[in-house]
Amino acid sequence: MHDLNPTDVSKETDVPVDTRNDATAKAADKAESTAKAEAKAASKARRSKLFADLAPLIGLAVLAIAFVVVGTSSGTNMSYALETLINQSVIIVIIATGAIFIFAMGSFDISLGASTLVAAMVAGLVHNATGSLWLMLGAAVLTAVVTSLISATLAAVFNLPVFVTTVAMLSVLGAVASALVQTTGGAQIRVDRSFAREYDTLTVKLIVAAVFIALCVFLFNYTRLGRVEKLIGGNPITAKLTGVSMKLTAIAAFGIAGLGVGLGAFLTVLRTPTLTVTSASDIGMNILVAMVFGGMVISGGPRSRIYAAIIGGISMALLNQTMAIMLQGMAGGAGIAQMVRAVLFLAVVWLAASGFRTKVLPR
């Protein structure tokens, strides 16, 4: 027997050597093709996720183009339309940006609209009693933060599901709003219209929005609070085992959301100085729609984005304005506009979820 090495074998016995080389080559080819397929799949998944992340931005761009095209072709006063657009979106954007701190944890607050109304009513009453803008602002913020913290504390102390606690708060706040209105002896709380007009300016709104959004972006993206919230939303058990205080984090999140609600309530009083129990009734749900439209994942977690509220809020306002121009004077136009809004909302959410589907249905 020769003590063969592969080189010797190649010289003396061709057949077995070729077979071994073929097998090695085939295995190498197979490994290469598997690696290529995996790389292709990974690349596809990356593209899909990138597209999903960009879907809300694409939606915003398309809606902005549609708004400009429809507005200019119909002879609409675009500067006025733009002002209306900012007026429509700024309150939603502020409240929704604060609410992202709650939603990032996978929690859900349905009482934000009612909380806005109560804070606005208290602010209106304080203004009527003192005539002070700053006290009015302070009352709005304080009421909203306290209201928000009551929900958080109830849920934290008694181990209640946050969502159901906020459902109960919705009823309580509705009752409080009715009681507040009754204190005036009428069906509404009125703030001096000329005073409100003086401060209901784009400058005031944009300053309030810019300061609050900057604070939220800083807290969410550059502090431990934001990271912890995303961790809780992504995996609450891991968060707990890591030593994160779930209760304190929840209270902080609700506090920030309350601050947003307070500022939104302050701007609501300036915008709508006559408050009734139905004022701000659609704000709660529109906040939710705006956040989701902007790419916020309803289950929270690491995919939560603080800018989702800004993109979504502006997108919704653009869509509302475009539809209002297109369906002006048409019978049932508001119904058609709402149906279009629904279809676009579902389409954007579907695209935004395209890179993250699982075998089983999402819950």
Place this chain on the structure above:
Amino acid sequence: MGSFMQRTTGTLIIPVGVFAVVWALAAIDGASLFSSGDSLLILARTTAVTMLTTMALAINLNSGRFDFSLGAMALASSTIGAHIAITYGGGFPAMAAITLVAGALLGAFSGFLYTTLRISPLVSSLGVTLLYEGFAFTITGGANISFTQYPELVSFGKSLTAMIAVIIVALFAVYMVFDRSRFGSDYRSLITGQSAAVSAGVKEKGNAIRTYAVSGALMGMVGLIQASSKGLIEAGSINFSTIGIMFTAFLPMFVGGYIGRFSNDKLGYLLGALSMSVIGLGYSALRMTSAEQSLITALLLVAFLIFLSNEERVTRWWRRMKAGKGAAPSEPTSLESVGAGAR
């Protein structure tokens, strides 16, 4: 499950207790729960509407699917039914049949959207709510549908016999569908182990669509009852103004879930709805304002949730008190068992 006595006591303690407390409060105030001739009808109708809504909410929420579109389905289905019955005739039977079928189809479409788009059911239901509200608004041009000229369409909601029949038939149907059928068996396996059930061959998509269809049919019935009792459909309701009805179902749902531990959750939903209706009669007897009613209902909800969430702790505390050893802390009971899965 304990003995028959324990099960009976657990099943009846809440409705009987609620009735006793409300009756006593009314008696102290010198009022009667059944002072007017319509009191029984109101009790039966409120019970029917609350039970149907609770079932419609619970059958999806038990599977982790939150549905904001219940009110919109009731509105859209009753608008379709009334619009066709008024335009083409057929009277109440036509309106009832079309409303129920429309409710089931709207529910199935909602389920189809959710299963096809594969997005969060809560988010999907937001889109569906906007869609169905907009649809109802578009059908009537935003105007309400009034039955002033069609008295035959309003008799159903004003009949005590009809309301009792609705309760019995709906309870029996939902019990058979979810507790006594292959579909129901698959439904429960998906609740307890979604991935395992799907791996074992359960068709999750079809099951979800059919569950949504049942939910839609139940809400169609709610729409029919409300339309015929009020004589009016507020078809101009948009911007999420239909979601309020869903919140009336939370407390009966939790009560139903609690009662379900001792007997059956469907029976629990009926008894929970009945308890809420008795409380409603109490509100009227005590002449409470709507704000006071909302406040008390919310406090009851919170109190009941606190009890459920800390039941084990309360029980241990009670046992120790009886033994004279003082209270001891314990882990809270999960609310998942009574359908409070949402964080």
